[in-house]
Amino acid sequence: MSESPTLSRQRAPLASRRILVVEDEYFLADDIGKTLRALGAEIAGPVGYIEDAVEILYDGSAVDAAVLDVNLRTGMIYPVARALRARHVPFVFTTGYDRISIISEFQDVLLLEKPIDLAAMARKLAALIDGARS
DSSP: OOOOHHHHHHHSTTTTOEEEEEOSSHHHHHHHHHHHHHTTOEEEEEEOSHHHHHHHHTSSOOOOEEEEESEETTEESHHHHHHHHHTTOOEEEEESSOGGGSOGGGTTSOEEESSOOHHHHHHHHHHHHHHHHO
16 A cells, blocks of 8 residues: 555655755754755755855755755855845755844845754745645
C-alpha cells in the first residue's frame, strides 16, 4: 500500500524541494544543510558568498526557497533577496542582529535570530513553500 502524499509530507515536509542556503559560518551552514536534508530537501550550496548564490540562481535549475544570512563577510545579502523576490521564491533571513538592521524593503521577511532553532526554521520554511504554492 502506498503512503498518502499528506502523510509523506508530514514525515518529510521538504521532500523534493531545493533550498538555497547562503551562510558564511561553516558549522551553522553545515547544521542547516543537515537539518533540511533530514526533512527531505535537496540543498543548493551552502555558499558563503553573494556571487556564489547569484551563480546558483542563474544556473538554470529551480530553487523552491532559501535561507539567507543577512550579513556575509563580503556584504549584505539584499541582491540575492531581490532576485528571489522577483522570482516569487520564498526565503527567510538569519542574523545575529536585531530586526532594525534589516532595510525597510525587507521588513516583511521572516527573521530568525541566531542562535537558530533549526527545527522551527525548517517548519517555517516548509510553511512558506506551501503558502507560495497555493
